[in-house]
Amino acid sequence: MASLPESNPTEHSRPIATSQTFRFAIFVIALFQCAIVPVLCADEQGKPTSFVNDVIPLLTKSGCNSGVCHAKAGNGQNGFRLSLLGFEPKEDYEYMVKDSRGRRVSLAAPESSLLLVKATAKVSHGGGARLQESSAEYALLHDWIRNGARYDLDSAPKLVSLEVQPNRATLKPGTQQQLKVIATYSDQSQRDITKTALFETNDSAMAEVTASGLVTVLDLPGKVAVMVRYQGNVSVFNASVPLGAAIDSLPPSKNFVDDAVFANLKELGVPPSPLCDDTTFLRRVSLDIAGRLPTDDERTRFFASQESNKREVAIDSLLRSSEYADFFANKWTAMLKNRRDDASDITSNFAFHAWVRDSLLANKPYDQMVRELLAATGTVIANPPVVWYKRVKEPKQQVEDVAQLFLGVRMQCAQCHHHPFERWSQDDYYSFSAFFTQVGRKPTATRGEDMIFHKRGMAVATNVKSGSVLKPAALGDAIPAIAADEDPRLKLADWMSSPSNPFFAKAVVNRYWKHFLRRGLVEPEDDIRDTNPPSNPELLAALEKHFVASGFDLKSLIRVITSSNAYQLSSSPNQYNIADQQNYSRYYPRRMQAEVFLDAIDDLAGSRTEFPNLPSGTRAIALPDNSYNNASPFLKVFGRPENESVCECERIQSSSLAQSLHLINANDVKSKLAKGNGRADRLSKSDNSAEEKVRELYLVAFSREPRSEELKASIEFLAEPRVDAAGNAIDPQKAKQESLQDLIWALINTKEFLFNH
């Protein structure tokens, strides 16, 4: 929780930029603005202090009504309760002035008010000193009490809008920008509320912002935003941070993706890395589309091809493979919470996973898939998407999951109060939940499993706070009247798949972009809001447009991304773009995710991991639910999710000591290497030369031939005699096997293997 910044009652703004010139310029601008806008605080205008427009914002800025302090769910903090971020001024007035026999506010002796003596920590205060007695904020509160602690919700002018000045700027790395925030009220008055506004950057690696609105740009090029919040209203400052390097040449543009990415790089002066070579591309695109290393056949065909479009051919081939469907079903079913809580869940989980997988295999349009899920009815066997309603039973959870997963909107906050970062109110939340109020359930012969049907009736939901009864509305968009006979979920699906829907296509193209490029155009990928703008808005808009125009064709989306040169850039940085983490000036390497990594080890070791209830040979990317994590320490250690969250962040991609130890000495990895008829065993019995064996290993592991020094070192290693603990030479055949196992193990532990690059 940020404490109130030290401020001088007479201080309005601080120097804005480090450069004297820049500072002067801004000063002039500020003076100009002051001249044209009647920006004055309450006291300065001689008006009485407003509870709504002065006191509440002050409490918010001081952190008093944050969720961890007096707005904590339940009963606030130590008996003193405030509404979260001051969204309920009427209740706050009751809490402050009338509760506890009015002892928090002393009109007779304002300075003795508990509110002030606690805030200044004159008496013990768990939150420490939030105000200095000498500060303007203290004076404001004191004056409000002294003047009768009046309540003015009905009479005070209403906050209409918020404006941050400037709202856009190009800032060189290392420079600063002071922001100014102007509030406009219903009586047309305006006030500088910079001191009481809240500031937050969307990427702390790129920019920092102080509590008083001073932005400091760090050394990463790209786009960064600072969100300004004040009394339920938000505004955004967008900064472009150029690197400013000269760009001599750019890779040719193959499609609109390249146009947008390279234009952005040009604007920022970030020279991209060159295109990757064929071997890197094939391995990369195979891992990204099919979740596996290239097969021998694919490698052979690809390298033998002299066609200029062989990369596109490889992409199309991968998109036709069943592994593509397996891999992306793995992705979607995790977010759709295909979780095994009970042994009897197996049928529903397998059915649901298979429905997703088959839909992807058939390239069912994305809007149709979502429609079938949202408006699912019937039984598990006859219509597997109903399983989602088994996993996500409560309408509130349905609302929140649907909004976050398919619309990129996080609605959770709006259940209890106005969303602090967004425009979503509780009415928005409950009117959205009204779509799910007519979901009927009938019991089946399977414990815990229902048949889902549309229950006839008018779909309405009640705002639990206001008690108002709300008809279905989709994130502020009115929906035509829904008759009692109509399933409102179908109307929601209609709204989603409308080409003009501002959320639906955007959310999925951003999610898929992140899948292939590691970073979403909006980060996190499921938190798309005005206050969290995309790093490349033109690209996001173009992808969205393409996706809608293609008929919500997911394969087409993948094709357009992976066939772009932006995707096919080398991961090796140049002297300029090594720090770039946002502009896609190079391919950002990623550790293979748990399932892909396990399969890759199996491919290289020539073994297969056996999974309960599944045929031998089933790949880890084809696992239908989370239950296999228990049986496979590998999957757990490398972060396979438990399918409990709609957020992809549940998957752990960070590295850990446990992962290193697992690769170094875990039994399951060892046993794969030593498996009878595994690759090491087979090669040890092969008549092929050592060079041929090493080449095979490198081709499988890295999709490339060994370099000469690698070849030499490997051959020498294989030729080394092996001795047992007593120093005696071991059986030659066994020695061959062990040497090959060691070599494979060494390859597995290379970053080149571990990462998709």
Next chain:
Amino acid sequence: MSNYLRALSVNPPPRPASGRRGRGVRGGRTNIFSSPLFKDLVSREGEAPAEPLHIKLGRSLAFPNSLIANVVSKIFLAMRLVLAIVLTSTLSVTSLAQSVCLPLPRLLTTMPMGGTVGSQVEITITGENIDGPEALLFTHHGLSAVPKLDANGKAEANKYVVTIAADTPIGIHEARLISRLGISSSRAFSVGSLPEVSQNGPTTSLGKAMPINCNSICNAVMTDKSIDHFSFDAKQGHRYIVHCASRGVDSKLDAVLVIADAEGRDLVVERRGGTLDFTATNDGKHILKIHDLTFKGGPAYFYRLTLLELPADEAIPTFPSTKSVSSFSWPPSGLEPNAATQEAEPNNSNAMAQKITLPCDIAGSFFPAADVDSFEFQASKGDVWWVEVASERLGRPTDPSAIVQHVAVDAGVEKLTDVAEFSDIASPVKLSSNGYAYDGPPYDGGSLDIIGKLEIKADGLHRIQLSDLFGGTRNDARNGYRMIIRKAAPDFALAGWGLHMELRNGDRNALSKPLALRNGMTVALEIVAVRRDGFDGEIALMMEGLPDGVTAQGLKIPAGKTRGIMLITADEKAPKSLADVTFYGKSVVAGGEVKRPVQMAAMAWPIVDSWGEIPSPRLVKGLPISVTGAEFAPISIAPKEKKVWVATAGQKLTIPLQHTRRCEFSGTVLQLKTSGAGFENVPRFDVSLASDSSEATLDLAALKTPPGDYLIAFYGSAVAKYRSGIADKEKTPTSDTVEIVLSEPIAISVIPAEAK
């Protein structure tokens, strides 16, 4: 002649001289039961008659004592009783080591599962508790089986040669085995017109793909955790239909069908038990993959794979299937096979409503997704119509819903007023809630279809909107329906199944219970009724053609109620016998007697844990009842006198009970409750499992039983130390087996106090 007996007669059959107890087939050169093997099988310790099997062809009821039988029969016809046997938590606690229910013979698999009409097919069977197999019987006389003989003329174990006569109907028939313990549960046996082959060994990899021909059927068994592979040659542009019969032929397999290219790469997939409709995009070898939805396998996971080549414009044929329990209430008696009218699209909106007149009989389809079919008709205030819709009962995964609205027009604007809303047909009894303990049968006699009363409240135009509550997103033209709107035609349909027991330690058995009676045993069937068009009368339950020494006392389904009990008792001395019984309910509708068959339902598989495996009940054909003549009930409880017990209202009635104990029990006390309308509140009472007698005291004052005739039974459960009756019995270890204990029915006449 019953189909079972016809089947036996092909063998040829032993024919009893009459249906009376103690008489049966003796001698006879062709009597299959006169073989030394059979004699060994039926001989046993104790007093049970070591006689050959009696097969009863007659339809008369046979009672041990004709006088008692007549009295009981009269009471049975007159009384308004129902034996609401819900075996509650009073029953004994079983340990984990206990078995549930005494062993009953069950035919589990036949391989292959069918054959081509007009051919002979060699099959291998498996089952449980089928020691001493005697004959394989079928539900249609066109099917017959003889043991397969080896080169030495000796019958090979569990192998039969089935002859499928040329006039055997195409479709699903059923097979049962008669063995030492009696008649087994049934297993579907399909008869088709296409050539059939059987899987020739494991086909669990691409390299082992078995070639199959177009327009043929392959009988196969899924291997656990595996995918079966078959190959066929396709021609570009040709259309192929792949169907896998599994659940519909009693298999546990939830079939997944995949067509892949020659390298095994998946092209199209069907997982919902439907058919794959595939048009080849290139010539050459294609792979057909089959697996279970959860990759289960084993003998129970058999299937019949059909590959057809069809012209592009030809409809996919309907593939035969067993029937769901819910379908017993369809069709209404006397319904024409085909509807008089077809729905005419577009009829989705009020403006496009299809005009009809009542009564009507319309066939249509819930297609495409979210289809609404709207019909409009004129009706007059006070009219009463009955609306019946069938779709789920036709085997479709649908949930029909109908809304009827009155249409008034005011100043050119329609005003719609809801008149009626129709949804499901309620289950006649409370269903299992799948809880820890048994709290209802796992047989759902209700349906997602519709039977409802439509009372017209105002003259004028009305609309009925029909939709599928499951159809919002599904596009399947096969989801057809039939809607009938008729004047009241009161009627009823009946279904029954072996009564399940409740055990409070979480037993979740769902067992098929063939009526293979042990001597001295009383078993109960639970009977449910779906009442149609306001029919409210009482329904008597009757059986005809019982085996010798077997009595059946049906407790009427009282007026307005939907549940009854049928008690079937095998006399202690009943001979070994088998009969195909006619079971029906009888009532008076509109002044005339109406008989309706009781359609029996059974579990496709015995399931010992219905949490881990979902039971698969379905309707079965016929009702064969056998008496083993080889084993006794662990205990028989009967009134000491077979008579009508007369009692005065407001007084106490004490009924001395006689216990016939034939084995040891775990525990010493049997706690009994009382079934029968008016007597359910009799406090539970204990009887000693170590005693040969006990008393039941009924306090008519406390029960406030009004004068009348009643039929009751006492019930409980006991853990018998069961020992199989196979050859060297003394050396056979006992196993603790919990079983329902039912007393023989007891007739009571309560007379008014002043009449004494």
